[in-house]
Amino acid sequence: MHRQGIIELLRRTFDGAAWHGPAVMETLRKVSSDQLGQRVGNSHSLIEIVEHMTAWRRFTIEKLRGNTTFDVNDAANFPRVEPNEESWTITLQQFEDSQIMLLELLEQTNDSLLEQTVEGRNYSFYVLLHGIIHHDVYHLGQIMLLMKGQ
Numbered sequence: 001m002h003r004q005g006i007i008e009l010l011r012r013t014f015d016g017a018a019w020h021g022p023a024v025m026e027t028l029r030k031v032s033s034d035q036l037g038q039r040v041g042n043s044h045s046l047i048e049i050v051e052h053m054t055a056w057r058r059f060t061i062e063k064l065r066g067n068t069t070f071d072v073n074d075a076a077n078f079p080r081v082e083p084n085e086e087s088w089t090i091t092l093q094q095f096e097d098s099q100i101m102l103l104e105l106l107e108q109t110n111d112s113l114l115e116q117t118v119e120g121r122n123y124s125f126y127v128l129l130h131g132i133i134h135h136d137v138y139h140l141g142q143i144m145l146l147m148k149g150q
Contacts, residue, residue: 024140033084036083049139050092051078057102064109114126
């Protein structure tokens with residue numbers, strides 16, 4: 001698959017017309033303030049999961065920019081976030097901004113990038129970009145369960 005196909009999958013998964021069901025933003029726009037801190041057992045909260053999703057999108061963005069030393073540290077991977085309306089607005093905006101930046105960077109690259117190995121990893125940009133899509137869908141399932149109070 002070429003870069004444009006990956007861009008289309010990123011858009012569908014994020015914004016709508018996703019094959020798997022509701023898209024990420026369709027679901028996140030329905031989150032209520034009382035659901036933000038929802039946990040199952042000792043799981044991460046809903047807002048922390050979105051922060052985690054954003055952290056790995058930032059990783060992808062930085063790698064696409066050529067930042068060879070960037071990595072996701074423990075503090076960024078699952079940060080503790082106070083679950084309130086203000087923090088949710090910021091979290092959601094940063095998540096949406098990461099989608100915009102990711103798509104802009106992909107539009108500026110060429111297909112040959114997909115075959116290149118991500119610096120410091122043992123996989124290609126093709127695998128990383130598909131991984132981001134899968135990662136979003138995986139965590140979307142968790143978020144949907146948290147929203148239902150499961």
